[in-house]
Amino acid sequence: MNKKLLTYLLLFTSLTFGIAQSGRGPNQITLSGKVLDKDNGLPLEYATLVLQSVDNPGQVTGGITDIDGNFSVETKPGTYNISVEYISYKTYRLNNQELNSSRDLGTIRIGIDVEQLEAVEVVGEKTTVEVRLDKKVYNIGKDLTTSGATVSDALNNVPSVNVDVEGNISLRGNDNVRILINGKPSALAGFGSTDALRQLPADAIEKVEVITSPSARYDAEGTAGILNIVLRKEKTLGFNGSVNVYAGYPIQSGITANANLRTDKFNIFNTTGVRYNESPGNAFFDNTYTSGSFDRILEVRDYDRSGKNFNTNLGMEYFLSDNSSITGSIFMRFSEGDDTTDNSNSRFNNGALDSRTFRVEEELEDDESYQLSLNYTKDFNDDGHKLTADFQYSTGNEIETSRIEENSIFPDSELIVRENVINDEEEKEYLIQADYVLPIGENAQFEAGYRGTLENTITDYQLDSLDQSSGNFVINRNLTNKFTYDENVHAVYTQYGNKFGKLSFLLGLRLESTQLIGKLESEFDSEALQEELGVDVDVNFDKNYLGLFPTVNLIYELGEMEQISLGYNRRINRPRGWFINPFPSRSSRTNIFQGNPDLDPAFANAFDLGYLKRWQELTLTGSVYYQKETNSFERVQEQTGQTTTDGIEIVRSIPINLATNERIGAEAGLLYSPTRWLRLNSSFNLFRFSSEGVFNGVDYGTENTSWFARFSSKVTLPAKIDLQTNAFYRGPSQNAQTESEGIFSLNVAMSKDVFNDNGTISLNVSDLLNSRKRRSFTETDFFTSRSEFQWRERSVTLAFIYRFNEQKKRNGQGRGNGYDDGEEFEGGAK
Template identity: 45%
Template sequence: MKSFKIFFILLVLSISTLTFAQRPEPKKIKVTGKVIDKSSTQPLEYATIVFQSVRNPDIVTGGITDAKGEFNIEINAGNYHVRVEFISFKTIEFKNRNLTSNTDLGTLLLSDDATQLEGVELRAERSTVEIKLDKRVYNVGQDMMVKGGTVSDVLDNVPSVSVDVEGNVSLRGNESVRILIDGRPSNAININDALRLIPADAIDKVEVITNPSARYDAEGGGGILNIILKKGKNQGLNGVITGTVGDPRNYGLTGNINYKSENFNVFSTLGYSDRNSPGRSMTDSKILNPADGTILRYQDERRTNNRLREGYNGNFGAEWFLDATTTWTNTVSYRRDDGRNPDEVLFYDYDINRNLTGIRRRFNDQQSSGENVEYSSNFMKKFKKDGHQLTIDYSTSINKDNDDSFIFDVDNQTTANIQRQTRNLAQLDYVLPITENTRFEAGYRGDFTKVVTDFEVFTDEGSTGEFVFDDTFSNLFEYKEYVNAFYSQFGSKINKFSYLFGLRWEDSNIGVNLLSENNFNNKRYNNFFPSAFFAYEISDKSNVTLSYSRRIQRPRGRFLNPTANLSSNINIFQGNPDLDPAMTHAVDLGYLKRWDKLTFNTSAYINRTDDVFQFIRRESGLIIDGVPQILSGPINLATEYRFGFEFTLNYTPYKWWRLNGNFNFFRNETLGQFNYINSQYQSITIDLDNIATSWFARINSKITLPYKIDFQTNATYNAPQNTAQGRNLGVLSANMALSKDILKDKATLAFNISDVFNSRKRISEINLPQVESYSEFQWRVRQINLSLTYRFNKPKNEKERVPRRENGEDGDFMGKP
């Protein structure tokens, strides 16, 4: 009830804000034009157009140019001083311009200003969160919170995105999300582990696409997150170096460097990290009599571990400008990490009166190593007509992960988990503008992946001291995924109305093979994935959109592999090789409104998913030291309905204070049941029908203090949520950071605290026929970091002169077909 009160208050406040903002306005006019670089004739994106009232100089308004260098700004009619500004270019100024009707300023040519490049400059800082019609772009460069952190820390600050304590990423509460890096699927075997290895300082921005069009891979029923890595574009030699120290142990050094001339651009990112991420968990269980539900005894489980990771990552790339319209880019990336995870579990047994009857210790000393090599190539040809282009992408990668463990318990065990993955990706995209407001797109994508996992368990016989192969959990598992896809799209803009229709066809050839048992399972299916997008421009500052798409979620990795995690021999996770893909129909209705100091974006969405994955807990049938062994893992259920709405606010009350907030409310309804045989050889039916209503909210504040000091705070609250077999409790967490520019703005010193109150946990209650439990799990304790960033030949907030295309994944279709 308390959650609904909070939700109601937030809703009333947002409606009140909108009502107040929509008061009567004076006569409005539109001022248009285009800004280009005089020397290169390239359009200048993010150039600033400033309108200062002649009558009242304190009244200043304006806007920025889009990717084509064009601007269309709505202002009040009157007399203005007009300035056109862009970093390192000479400002153009029009004095006392009488603007009483719609005016086109034409094409404005900006020239280089060499003197500005040598001095200290006044710069307009791009907002941390940019809200666009079909996606939101989170700019990492200005976020002090993630300095010294990883990509997981970055994603956990992105609007609509949550990262739980185990690293699972969800978008608007839905974990069925596709994660791309530079427009391509990650080549990591375990995406959650990979996100914790890539330093945050290597990330430029994150694109949040809640309902992708047919151009995108159909994978991900909940949407797509596209992580864009930093790649320099500034002329000459320039770069950024960031060093970090932290507690618990966190040492890191990341450098980005590039050299650009008229004919080529060479860039590289190198990084080193040495981290310790201590974690802990607890589970208090009541062991019940299955006959009448009375308590037989109690067991408390306490776990502590230290996740030690030392990693190296780097890439080297060259962008070759073959001529004015042709670019060829080649990149080689390498990543290596070595780790150790000493994991200690203590079991405390009590009788029915809570008298201690025994203590048992289980210690898992896990060591791991991983290595990844990737080569990617991108060829882009632009034709004479603006927007007419052809792009070809290719990448190939090899990924190796080794995990070895020595488990000390009543029966000592050793495990070896060796994984090898190869991946090849080919893609072709063609864009043909038919008229100024109409375009056609078509393309092909081939994604070919093979993963082999060799898991071996050896148990100490005790009497002889020899370790004997244990075939109960050992296996050799192979997963093959070959997907060929073709798509086409057609879009147009008619006055204020835009539409985009798309159709994607994917042929999937999936192999799930238990090689150790000669069990081969091939699943071959092909599907059509239609999409439709509509937008209506109410005014220059408000739009409404409606979209539909069909999506797929293929099970992979630990979802399929029956290999168990033996860190605990009582609570065990196992994959399900018989899982089928889940299919989602998604509908999204959105509204965007901009005022001078406020941007409001809201959407309501409905998803229906067939054969959805559901994690269930059940008895294995084994009794370990008098306690039923519990298995957890995924199964396919019939149907899940997901409804929700969210809104995002960007508010700048003053030049020195910026706020952005995100609120998401959702309701899930799951239908299904599961049958199994318990330890008493009884047939048990678990009714998994469940209705869960929950919400989460995040607010971020950044204040510029005197002496060039920035202060940033944010807070996130995840409300309670019912599950099919229990309940997840609410969790509040907060972060804070301070930064100061030094050395004549060439360097920035930043201090941040992640999880200020040490409260970021997963807290849950589970109710099973023979066990009731309460658990708290904390992946990483509070983290404190201090970092120093130094820039050479590169101003702090300088924008790229030539906008970069991210493998065709631009997603901007409304009004720019």
């Protein structure tokens, strides 16, 4: 290894000296071209072009490629042996070339040399952020604070992304984010929910793509943008893999295994994880009322959650030829949850304690998901001309059974209510997709494709209440219902990209047809339900929408290491099934959530102006963005006019279409690596949000300015010990009815390489200061509420990972894996 490194250093030195001495003269000719990775089409920066004179072998000149893989070298006319070299890649050779005039060698594609790769140790780490025409790519595999953690935990360390205390994901402060796995909707990410991301292991991720200005290839769903989670899969020959074992407190334990077997004809890959965790949490509510039997109610809640889950993803890629392959995989996830909530309730009148109750709710959850995926890839040539086709079938079933009992404990002891709730949700999704890519010349590229997604969700809800006079449970016919919801989306797109000098552009247009169908089955009087929701509401509906979604992405290179970008796109936010289901579901006797079948999709136009500057040790990224959304969703709370049997006002939450909302903001990120042993990473996002709209005679317009910041440091100490600190702060925020205080959290971790770098031991403390709590204040014309909520208390995790035939650090990318949804026309800095 040292000899090879010395050889490359000597070669680089001689080339640099030769170039410096060559100068310009009347007999000079220019040799130009571009070097790309053969498998994924990415430019190879710092690839070496070597020109060796045939007549005088001691005469060697050449040059290196720039950030876009381009080279341009001047030399004297003559006969040369030409080679292009890159560490761990196969050498490209052209021998005995007569060069009498300037020549463009065009695009040169080279691939990984598997045998050499096994012997290469790359001292530097892969760039943390890669900037493309329509996205930023963050490689998070070396984040120590995610060892033994989940995908949801890992996303919270990605700039521009925030995961709140309840697991809700937002991008730049906007929670309408489209989550994709390997470029496609997936059961791995959950059906319209992010709960599944809390069960998948973080070490299954290779990278996260933050797509704030999606091109036409991507779904138009998600007004905030798209998060594409790309899963790991090794690309080197032979058998390799890793095993990660972890345990922690509060009680958590698990094991995740990644395995890969690759030959010249096939590649078998698998990720399997087993996890058990306990998540103690707590909440406090101080509510005041202007009506009802009490003027103040204090609630103290303790959450005791536990979960067991198993997930596995098994697949095989079969190489039909050197230019085509078919990939099949099956994913399965099984989980069991047991959550117990204790609620102590104190009621006051005129400052004096009137009564106390104690409520216990136990929720058992059984969840299973399956997904079958097939992919076909055909490379017509080495220039990027290709066709991909995908089929995916996903199905899931989630059964939630809740047992609720509430008793009066002061001044008398008696049973108030006992209920059983059964919520059975079945989901199915079909996806068919085809993408065609045609390079045109050296820099241009044309794409076209189709995607169809058919989703069906059936929610069967039943509430049984104890009849204390008979001692039997009786079905509550007013709340028991079955709701079927279908969302069918068909889309075609086309886009064209090119580069002229320093300007790269990508223009696209997507046409989407959306059909939303709802069907309600219940014994409850539908006219009474319509009267409660609104006279124009139809609980059984069939809605159709047709929309055009243009996209424009531009990059202009101000210099070799500096660029600006401009993006525009139009997006849609479709209501999910639980937002439309008109029957109320109860989180407590006093708070209900009710869907609104009259919801229409929201549409948004977004602009993004970005900047990137690289220095030798510092990378700066920044952007200013603006978004205007019409028919935006907002959850509001209002009176129902009803009270519980013991006189407490019942409050309803319901989603509505507000008129508009506007969001303007700016963000900046810094990556600083002054030495090999220190890496600093920080980001800052400031945004202003305003909305306007009226519902049931109440004005829900609001304005809010908020911000969040993230800082991470990684220090490498002697004896191969790494220390990492991640700090996050989200500033105060508010919506139409609720103000939330700022939240600060701090994660720290350390690791030590063992067993000749094949193993790593790490210790991770999440939320070191136990400060990750949401504190908020809600005010309406009929009640106020001050609350504090903590989803999970501080946790400590000890993990050990052992790698089989894997290098801890690699350079370069291997053969495509059949999940190339993100590999499209690119320009500018990488």
